[in-house]
Amino acid sequence: MLRVQQLKLPVSHTREELEKKLRKTLKLSKEELLSWNIRRQSLDARKKPELFFVYTVDVSVKQEKQVMKRVHSKNIMSTTEKKFSYLHMEQNLNAPRPVIVGSGPAGLFCAYYLVKAGMKPLVLERGEDVDDRLKTVERFWSTGELNPESNVQFGEGGAGTFSDGKLNTLVKDPVGRNQEVLKIFVEAGAPEEILYQQKPHLGTDALIGLVKNIRRFIEEAGGEVRFSSKVTDLEIRDNALTAVIVNDSEKIETNTVVLAVGHSARDTFSMLKEKGLSMEAKSFAVGLRAEHPQTLINQYQYGQECREDLGAAAYKVTHRGKNGRGVYSFCMCPGGYVVNASSEPGRLAVNGMSYQKRDSQNANSALIVSVTPDDFPEDGVLAGVEFQRKLEEVAFALGKGKIPVQRYADFCLNKETKEFGAVKPCMKGGYTMANVRTLLPETLNETLIEGIESFNRMIPGFSQPDMLLSGIESRTSSPVRIVRNEQFQSSTAGIYPCGEGAGYAGGITSAAMDGLRVGEAITKNFINSL
Incomplete structure (x- = not known):
């Protein structure tokens, strides 16, 4: 070839x-x-x-x-095409039944690998199936009624279901996991163009159907997926897993569990700490969502305000602040919406999402500043969690449960916005005008302004007075890492940390790739134990 x-x-x-x-x-x-x-x-x-x-x-x-x-x-x-291959166990082998905690990309693709290898995994998801979850999320956006177990963060498909659905990744993987993930999506009904586009995306509306189709494949191949099934405890004997406890009542015996819990499973992180798993606080980033007219971004990228043949344009910007902190765009959503992505009562977090057509009036992106454990007021492996929570509590109070929004000109002047200008919010969930500058520590605000002015030199009009900022963007990545060894197991035998929540991925594709990687490790470890 x-x-x-x-x-x-x-x-x-x-x-x-x-x-x-x-x-x-x-x-x-x-x-x-x-x-x-x-x-x-x-x-x-x-x-x-x-x-x-x-x-x-x-x-x-x-x-x-x-x-x-x-x-x-x-x-x-x-050249010779490299095809991803699956390990396979003979059907007469007494394979264990692995339990996978979480049905986001990491959990689903781990289950996919395991059924292809000949196992019959059980996937336990604390939230609802994707259809019921969609209804619950839309009810939350319209009424403010939050379901802590099923929301933008929790439920079938994981947090990525309510996002732009980007499938590009910077992860290097010579064995072909990246392409395999894309092929699985195509088999599930995604357009073939995602196999070769530089920056493929699916959109929330497309992801809902694709997630269901992947789940159906797992079930038809012998796996099982259960919803409203929260793992609340682990039974450990002689530093090895023996069982998981579901909903504080049901005991499921197993010697293999995959922790694909997502970056917002704070109660699960606390339980794992109590169980003595080796964990560590890690750096992440926090900031605000920025909204610009989509025509501004199209003009910058295409030289025209509208290109129907290319769709809404995206951007990516980075800046190194004077204080050494990185400032950058994250989860950029062309033609998208800022969404209330809260998962805990009394705390508010935002995210961005797009539908497949990317046809809203605004482009939005998180503009975030890097933080390290040195920035956290408390010590310990869950210090980053508490840092996030305190920011979200301030955001909830500022907006009285609604998303607080501010014009950039008012943000710079540190005063509450009283009236929107040329840019109007495109949001899912209630919003209110406020002084968003009160959400972040002032050193981060100053770095953010420095970054925005730098971005204006790249994209003329980026720092326009009517650009909107909203917050708080606190769930950019997991604040912890669950340590795993070369066999992909934690400090407790039989427990496999996996995906973004465990600290080993950052986005749909990289999480799915890690799911394949962990599925392979489980299969290999079992074969080697025979």
Whole structure:
């Protein structure tokens, strides 16, 4: 197989034009070209508004060696496709029944691996199935009635279900887990374009159906998924797991449990600390959600306020503050909504989400500042949790349970917003005008302003007076790491920390990849124990 890189065409090109350019580059006749598929597609906007797609394409041809002799280019090479493979146990093996705690990407993809390997895992999810969860979340947004067990953070699909559904990741993985995750999504009904787009995304509305389809595959293959089933305790004997306790009453005996609990499972973190698992506080970031007109971001990226063929544009910005703290955009949602993502009574957190069409008036992104355990008022492995909670309590009080929102000009002047300007909020959940500057420690506010002014030099208009800030963005990543060894087990044998909540991922794809990784480790450890 040949890999051809740097094939550039106008964004409005047809598939036939791409194939024609491919044959011309390789000097092929139609008969010599057996098949081809796009490996990667990226946008070249350096000459905007004239925009191009740049492709990497894998090609199967007749007489590959002869083709390579007649074309000489550093952008053409011979390659062998790497396919992800699953370990598999014979059906007559007495495989254990692993218990997976959490049905976010890490838990679902771990269960997927295990059923492919021949096991029959039990997935325990504290929240509701995705259909009931959607109803519960929408009721919360309209009434403020919070269900602490099923919300934007908890329930089938995990926190990523109510997000932009980004599938890009910076995780390097030579064995092909990244591509395997995308293929599983496509098998579940996602568009094939996610296999090669530079920044693929799904959107909340698409994720709901995909999550259900992955769950159905797990169940049809012999696994089981149970909802409203919260793991409240672990039984440990001689430093090894023997059982899990569900809803403070039901005992399920097992010697293997995957902790794919998500970054907001604070009560579970407390229980694990009491059980003596090795854990450590870790750095993360906090900040505010920023809303801009989507047309501003489109103009910056495309040179035009609207490109229906490309959809709403995204951005990514970073800055190193004078005090050494990083300031950066996170979970950017083109054409999206700021959402009330709270999971605890009396505490308020926000996040961003988009639907697949990305068709709201605003672009939103978290603008966050890095914090370390040195910033936490308390000591201990759960100090970051308490730091988050105190910020969320202040946000809840400021907005009286609604999302507090402020114009950027008023934020800089440290005064409450009384009237919105050209930018109006696009939000899920009630909101109210307030002085958002009171949410964060002043040193973080100053760093945030420094970063926003720096971003304005990259994206003209970014620091416009009517830009909106809301908060608090406190759930960017897990505040703890549950330590695991080379066998992917914790300090207690049989317990496998997994995904974002355990401190080993950051986003849908990386969490799903870690789920595959842990599924492989469980299978390998069992085979080696025979």
